[in-house]
Amino acid sequence: MNAMKRNKSSVLFIFTSFLYFFASIAVADGSRNLVAYAGGAGHDAFRHVHVLSNGDLLVAGSTDSLDWIPNQVKRVELSSESIQSSDPDHIGFLMLLSPDAGTIRQFLHFPKNTVADISRIRSTEVPGQSTGSIYISGRRTLSPGMDPRDDGYYIARLNGNFVDRPVTGVEWVINVKAPPRKASGYKGSSSYKDIQPWDVGSDGRVIYGTGSEYDFDWAAIEAVDASGQPMKMPDWPAQEGGKSFIALKAGRKGSLRSQTQEDFDFRTNDENANPGRKGKFPDDYYFSGPNAKGPGYTGYRLSDKPTQRLGQIAIDRRNNYLYFGYSTQTRLPNGNPDFEPAIVSMTDTGKLLWWARGYQEIERPADNPKKDQDSINSPPDQYVEAVAIDYTNDRLVALLRCHGNGVINFWQGDQLKANPSGKSFQRKFTGKNGNIHISWIGKFGLTDGIIYNATYMAELTDNAKVQGKLQGLLEGWPDPNAGWPDVNTTRAVEELSVLPDGSPLVIAMGRRVFTTTNAHMQMVKPGEGQSAWSMFVRTYAPNLSTITYSTILRAPWDPATGKSTGGLIKIFHAQWAGDKIVVVGQHETPETGLGEEMKTQNIPGWAKSLPEGPTTAVLALLKP
Numbered sequence: 001m002n003a004m005k006r007n008k009s010s011v012l013f014i015f016t017s018f019l020y021f022f023a024s025i026a027v028a029d030g031s032r033n034l035v036a037y038a039g040g041a042g043h044d045a046f047r048h049v050h051v052l053s054n055g056d057l058l059v060a061g062s063t064d065s066l067d068w069i070p071n072q073v074k075r076v077e078l079s080s081e082s083i084q085s086s087d088p089d090h091i092g093f094l095m096l097l098s099p100d101a102g103t104i105r106q107f108l109h110f111p112k113n114t115v116a117d118i119s120r121i122r123s124t125e126v127p128g129q130s131t132g133s134i135y136i137s138g139r140r141t142l143s144p145g146m147d148p149r150d151d152g153y154y155i156a157r158l159n160g161n162f163v164d165r166p167v168t169g170v171e172w173v174i175n176v177k178a179p180p181r182k183a184s185g186y187k188g189s190s191s192y193k194d195i196q197p198w199d200v201g202s203d204g205r206v207i208y209g210t211g212s213e214y215d216f217d218w219a220a221i222e223a224v225d226a227s228g229q230p231m232k233m234p235d236w237p238a239q240e241g242g243k244s245f246i247a248l249k250a251g252r253k254g255s256l257r258s259q260t261q262e263d264f265d266f267r268t269n270d271e272n273a274n275p276g277r278k279g280k281f282p283d284d285y286y287f288s289g290p291n292a293k294g295p296g297y298t299g300y301r302l303s304d305k306p307t308q309r310l311g312q313i314a315i316d317r318r319n320n321y322l323y324f325g326y327s328t329q330t331r332l333p334n335g336n337p338d339f340e341p342a343i344v345s346m347t348d349t350g351k352l353l354w355w356a357r358g359y360q361e362i363e364r365p366a367d368n369p370k371k372d373q374d375s376i377n378s379p380p381d382q383y384v385e386a387v388a389i390d391y392t393n394d395r396l397v398a399l400l401r402c403h404g405n406g407v408i409n410f411w412q413g414d415q416l417k418a419n420p421s422g423k424s425f426q427r428k429f430t431g432k433n434g435n436i437h438i439s440w441i442g443k444f445g446l447t448d449g450i451i452y453n454a455t456y457m458a459e460l461t462d463n464a465k466v467q468g469k470l471q472g473l474l475e476g477w478p479d480p481n482a483g484w485p486d487v488n489t490t491r492a493v494e495e496l497s498v499l500p501d502g503s504p505l506v507i508a509m510g511r512r513v514f515t516t517t518n519a520h521m522q523m524v525k526p527g528e529g530q531s532a533w534s535m536f537v538r539t540y541a542p543n544l545s546t547i548t549y550s551t552i553l554r555a556p557w558d559p560a561t562g563k564s565t566g567g568l569i570k571i572f573h574a575q576w577a578g579d580k581i582v583v584v585g586q587h588e589t590p591e592t593g594l595g596e597e598m599k600t601q602n603i604p605g606w607a608k609s610l611p612e613g614p615t616t617a618v619l620a621l622l623k624p
Contacts (some may be wrong), residue, residue: 014276033520034101034552035600036607037587040068043090046584050121051577053131054163055099059584059616060136062117066109070606074096080114082173083154087116090414094136096162099577101621102399102565102604108167116141119572122200123161126317128500129389131163133204133226137196140175151189153196154177155206157228163258172228181212190220195494197310197324201348202317205231207324211248214329215245218377221310221324244350247384247603248308250328256344256352257290264290268469268571269601271356271444271451273417278362282355286330298361299379302341306609311545312386312494314396315524316446320348322596323396323446325384332377337383343398345449346483354449358382358400358442359408378405380391380434386496393502393542395443395452399492405434411442411546413454424481426456431486439492441504441544455544458487459510462562466526474547476525480514488512499576500541507571508582509535519551520622521599529559535571537583537622549624553583556596564588567611583620587611 007602038044042064052060069075080385092115096106124132136154143146153176160167160262178192190212198208204226211219220238222245223231233244238254247254258264263280264287270277278297279285287298294301306329313324325343332338338374345353363376382404388397402409429438438458444451460466460478464486478485490510497505514529523531534552542550553570555566571585587597589611599620600609607619 011446013198015276020162020620021134024090032617032623034602034604035520035598036619037600038068038607038617038619039063039613040065041347041612043613043615045117045497045586045615046058046572046617046619047119048118048121048135048573049575049582049584050123050303052161052163053125053129053577055578056105056162057097057099057101057577057582058121058134058162058617059095060071060093060118060121060138061095061584063426064073064089064091066091066107068106074106075501076168078108078110079169079210080110082175083110083115083140083156084142084146084150084175085140085154086113086143087606088113090116092116092118092138101619104606106162119153120196122198124200124202124204125424126202131161132202133200134158134161134167135200137198139193139381139556149179150175150177150212151193152176153193155198157204157210157226164368173510174224174228176208176210178210179212179217180215181215187618191309193313197312199315201315201320203320205315205320206320207315209248209288209313211307213248214305215307216305217307219307219310220405221246221248235347235349235351241614246474248310248326250286250302250306250308252306253265255283256281256342256355257287259290261290270361271449272360272411272415273450274360276362276363281352282344282357283328286328291293292573295333300338300377300468301331303329303331303337305329309383311384311459312496313386314389316389318391321353322346322348322350323389325387325398325459327383327398332379336379338379339383340378341400343383343396343444345389345446347397355449356444356449356451358398358410367474373388373574376408379406380409382410385439385492385494388496388498388504389446390498390502392444392500394437394446395502396446397496397498398442398444398495399502399506400440401437402429402489403429403437407430410456411451416451416454418450419452422453422543424453424455425540425544425546426458426480427521429456429458429487430480430484431461433486436487436489439506439508441506441540443544453544455504455540457490457492457508459514460512460526461486461488462512462531462586464512464526473518473549474514475517477514478526493572495573497575499539503539505537505539505549505574505576505581507535507537509533513550513552514547515550515552516547518549518552518624520620521552521554522561523552526614529530530562531563532557532562535569535585537571537574539624549581551622553585553618553620555598566590569598571618577621579623581622581624583618583622585618587616587618589614
């Protein structure tokens, strides 16, 4: 009898779990969202979207056939003569859509056997003004026999902007080297080929990253002007001929390291008003003097691969000030490996304005705060993924990631001296598992470098011991600041957008993902079934105190087992467009070709409800 009761209970639990799950993916207002597949029977992806000042959507991507484009759509073939690329399987394209995505206004593409894709779009105007000049970038594929050291990505300026000047081609191209990492015997690839770290200023200047990270070879930040020619940045640390650069190789000439003893000994407050931080430049951390080797003043030294990794950069188009972040492979005093971050601000001439570490570097003894004791290290690995400008509140939004939970990690949202009463959605790194990667968002003053807001972005594990209940848009979810819940790996895409009110817009992958009541698709809450790894789109309040919109986008899964029954959705970019979030990505069909796919709705005539190929493009217009 007891066994029969247990079996009935199990069946009831599974049945109710399924009912809950399928109820949870229902759209609150079906008329509000557009979710669709696009492409043919081959390999297709939407990789970026840019909103023009007239409301049109400019979508960038890759395809292996143009057959899915309606015959009546105007097509333009872009010249690729200057791009060092010969991809036999993919075609890079731009697709101009109406604001509601219902109509393809124009389709522009590179010739076959040239450019692999178009992955990034930027333009020169201050947000809210009429669209200026448009720039694009994408991955290159070298022809057989070419030197792998020439591999990388391209950046190009279009000869129009779609708003007041038609686009018929490109004005110029630069081929950026991002070769396979020498440290891996040319088996791996520089992450710069995929990240494509660059931005454009209001005067058309382009600042970009080149080289291979965490390697023995070279990496740098370089600049070209509006005509694509090397640009002089008079206050950058390296000037050679007509070229300026910042060496992303700690300790080498042109790196962000003090050249005089006075600068090296310079002491100031850190970004959270703690006194005593040493060194005028962030790389002073790893050395014992301006012309000396390590260890640095807290015991850090460089690893044998001192080439640094650059994250996405940002230029404030009101004054062309530059903002970027990078990380350095180091060794702790005990010899264990580590990675250290730095966030940097420079003027339009390249003069250092401020820099931040993301955590407290030193701690003075309370009984003798003037004592020269530099005692803190930060054992978790830390990386800067991206930065973006909050024009409304004059803040720099920084997206960072850490691997490991140690004594010193990132600034906690409730311990910021410039905002002592401030709240944070997720104050700290909780749980017992340190062998995971989680993300963090911080807001810094654009000109003073002071940190004003911060939150971790770490989704829950399925077995997390949770406490408290949130209300409002997060009704039914536990409070991440109550107790010490276990969190899981949460890795953000190296892209960051900011809404007009200053709300950060992020994309990430997580497990038990916090979703809002207005989500297109909700995650099952703790105690209501097994979660599944999912990509999600999220906005935070401008002060990072709460989540204002969060949805997963994926195929259904079995909440009784956590097993997926459909393909994998990858989200590459999201952008705010008037009153909606535009999301682009790719669906990867399982080898079996079986299973349910993501819920589509309001599908435009040129798109479709189901994927057909191994990879199919994904487009969503979500209205919070």
